[in-house]
Amino acid sequence: MELLFSKWVSAFLLCCWLSFFIGHSVVGLNGNSRVRAVNLGGWLVIEGWIKPSLFDDIPNGDMLDGTQVQFKSVTMQKYVSAQNGGGLNVTVDRDDPLEWETFKLWRVSESVFQFRTTEGQFLTCSGDGSIVTATAESPSDSETFYLERNFNNRVHIKLKGGTYIQASNDNILTADFPGTPGWDDNAATFEMMVVGKMQGDYQLANGYGHDKAKEILKKHRNSFITVDDFDFLYRHGINAVRIPVGWWIASDSNPPAPFIGGSLEALDNAFSWAQAYGIKCIIDLHAAPGSQNGMEHSASRDGTVNWQTSPEYISQTLDVIEFLASRYAVHPALLGIELLNEPSAADVPLDVLVPFYKQGYKIVRKYSTTAYVIFCQRIGSADPFELYQANIGSSNTVVDLHYYNLFDRYFDKLTSLENVQFIYKSRQSQIQALNSANGPLVFVGEWVNEWNVTNGSLADYQDFGRVQLDVYNAASFGWSYWTLKCEKKHWDFEWSVRNNYLQLQPGVYVGNSPRKRISRVILLLGVACIWI
Numbered sequence: 001m002e003l004l005f006s007k008w009v010s011a012f013l014l015c016c017w018l019s020f021f022i023g024h025s026v027v028g029l030n031g032n033s034r035v036r037a038v039n040l041g042g043w044l045v046i047e048g049w050i051k052p053s054l055f056d057d058i059p060n061g062d063m064l065d066g067t068q069v070q071f072k073s074v075t076m077q078k079y080v081s082a083q084n085g086g087g088l089n090v091t092v093d094r095d096d097p098l099e100w101e102t103f104k105l106w107r108v109s110e111s112v113f114q115f116r117t118t119e120g121q122f123l124t125c126s127g128d129g130s131i132v133t134a135t136a137e138s139p140s141d142s143e144t145f146y147l148e149r150n151f152n153n154r155v156h157i158k159l160k161g162g163t164y165i166q167a168s169n170d171n172i173l174t175a176d177f178p179g180t181p182g183w184d185d186n187a188a189t190f191e192m193m194v195v196g197k198m199q200g201d202y203q204l205a206n207g208y209g210h211d212k213a214k215e216i217l218k219k220h221r222n223s224f225i226t227v228d229d230f231d232f233l234y235r236h237g238i239n240a241v242r243i244p245v246g247w248w249i250a251s252d253s254n255p256p257a258p259f260i261g262g263s264l265e266a267l268d269n270a271f272s273w274a275q276a277y278g279i280k281c282i283i284d285l286h287a288a289p290g291s292q293n294g295m296e297h298s299a300s301r302d303g304t305v306n307w308q309t310s311p312e313y314i315s316q317t318l319d320v321i322e323f324l325a326s327r328y329a330v331h332p333a334l335l336g337i338e339l340l341n342e343p344s345a346a347d348v349p350l351d352v353l354v355p356f357y358k359q360g361y362k363i364v365r366k367y368s369t370t371a372y373v374i375f376c377q378r379i380g381s382a383d384p385f386e387l388y389q390a391n392i393g394s395s396n397t398v399v400d401l402h403y404y405n406l407f408d409r410y411f412d413k414l415t416s417l418e419n420v421q422f423i424y425k426s427r428q429s430q431i432q433a434l435n436s437a438n439g440p441l442v443f444v445g446e447w448v449n450e451w452n453v454t455n456g457s458l459a460d461y462q463d464f465g466r467v468q469l470d471v472y473n474a475a476s477f478g479w480s481y482w483t484l485k486c487e488k489k490h491w492d493f494e495w496s497v498r499n500n501y502l503q504l505q506p507g508v509y510v511g512n513s514p515r516k517r518i519s520r521v522i523l524l525l526g527v528a529c530i531w532i
């Protein structure tokens with residue numbers, strides 16, 4: 001009797017230990033361990049450079065929304081210019097093309113376009129015989145031009161009625177070229193230079209048109225990231241993913257044109273896969289309506305940053321946060337919600353951003369008392385301390401810093417050693433200072449093992465990766481690598497790990513696959529039963 005009783009007690013204790021083992025050894029994020037995450041970039045928010053082939057089949061695919069073009073009259077050898085960047089007449093009198101001579105495309109179809117100046121006005125022409133000015137605030141018929149293109153990038157521009165635009169002798173543009181121009185040197189022929197491009201969700205969807213875009217994106221969303229990737233991440237000790245999403249996910253199935261539904265189902269899949277592997281998810285609102293930074297990954301149409309200019313955009317963004325929080329708050333794989341990726345310091349003032357962050361925090365808290373609410377630092381010249389002084393929320397808040405030794409001219413000429421020193425001198429001291437500041441935890445939410453060093457050796461890359469991991473591991477919330485998969489191999493986490501360019505520190509966490517772990521538990525239970 002006594003023996004039987006003590007056996008039951010032992011079995012009970014064993015079970016307690018086993019359930020502890022199952023419950024706490026998968027991802028100890030709630031305990032002492034920190035986020036070691038990878039971004040799922042270029043998946044539910046498109047960036048052409050991550051997977052260029054997505055854009056391959058668009059006709060006139062180098063003339064998408066936001067493409068920057070310049071026009072040079074072949075007879076005058078002068079560039080078309082919007083005086084003062086827009087709002088005035090158009091002249092054909094510049095030798096060196098700069099901002100005033102650069103126009104952003106709005107694509108109507110593969111050969112029909114509107115042209116936007118740096119100050120935001122559209123080229124307009126009221127009809128046959130009229131001059132072209134840069135004075136329209138929004139585009140409709142008079143701002144819509146038909147473009148013919150020759151193989152050597154010579155173009156003709158005509159009105160809907162068929163009249164060709166020419167560079168007239170008094171250096172202006174007029175809709176009065178007689179007849180049909182050839183491709184010889186004539187006043188209606190211009191050389192077109194493409195000097196900038198954007199390849200985001202807007203460009204892809206508007207470039208293909210709805211049906212074809214839907215087909216392309218469906219395939220991409222189903223194949224670019226799969227459960228196998230979560231297996232890979234799990235086996236390499238990654239305990240979280242940061243998943244960029246676009247605002248249109250909140251009206252999935254039928255989002256406003258040109259955006260394409262279906263990203264919600266993919267996000268649901270990611271949560272299921274993550275849960276199966278004990279990986280946590282951070283949802284990151286990467287693209288907000290109106291665009292918060294003008295970049296392709298904010299789904300901007302032409303590089304304009306409008307998010308902060310309209311209370312409607314901001315309240316629409318809060319609705320997206322509410323949608324995401326209400327849908328995923330109870331999901332066991334949710335770790336946090338990042339309210340807005342990379343708002344531009346030059347365009348988005350702190351007194352617009354902070355009230356938005358405060359409201360977003362409250363909305364997430366309505367649905368979850370524990371989900372982390374993440375505030376991204378403004379990109380450009382802004383000090384992340386501004387978000388510590390702002391008192392945005394009282395519990396489980398995080399500030400996200402993006403650390404690239406790229407994009408800023410300061411890094412262009414650094415040697416590999418100087419890059420490493422920069423991580424220690426500048427990044428490490430910032431992380432230490434923020435770690436000890438009162439308030440949000442610190443998250444290096446984007447970083448990459450790439451730099452502007454030509455032909456770095458394997459050992460150079462290994463050093464750079466080791467130093468970054470060493471320094472970012474100290475961030476109180478953790479870090480997230482940008483990005484899981486990328487055509488540029490050093491940006492590709494899987495490539496970098498497989499090829500040993502990025503050496504994740506051994507011993508921090510080495511997981512078995514869940515299947516193996518479960519079978520080990522069953523084995524232990526079996527042993528316990530036999531013993532009882």
Ligand SMILES: *[C@@H]1O[C@H](CO)[C@@H](O)[C@H](O)[C@H]1NC(C)=O
Nearest residue numbers: 083088089090131133170172
């Ligand atoms: C624009 O051009 C027209 C025709 O050349 C001219 O009459 C007008 O004064 C110009 N306006 C400005 C603001 O330069």
Ligand SMILES: *[C@@H]1O[C@H](CO)[C@@H](O)[C@H](O)[C@H]1NC(C)=O
Nearest residue numbers: 405406407408411412413452
């Ligand atoms: C790398 O440096 C070159 C100048 O050497 C610069 O033109 C380029 O933009 C830099 N690339 C990045 C991604 O910062």
Ligand SMILES: *[C@@H]1O[C@H](CO)[C@@H](O)[C@H](O)[C@H]1NC(C)=O
Nearest residue numbers: 415452453454455456457458
């Ligand atoms: C880098 O390597 C490429 C090919 O491996 C070579 O063509 C190029 O000259 C090298 N550049 C420098 C700066 O060493």
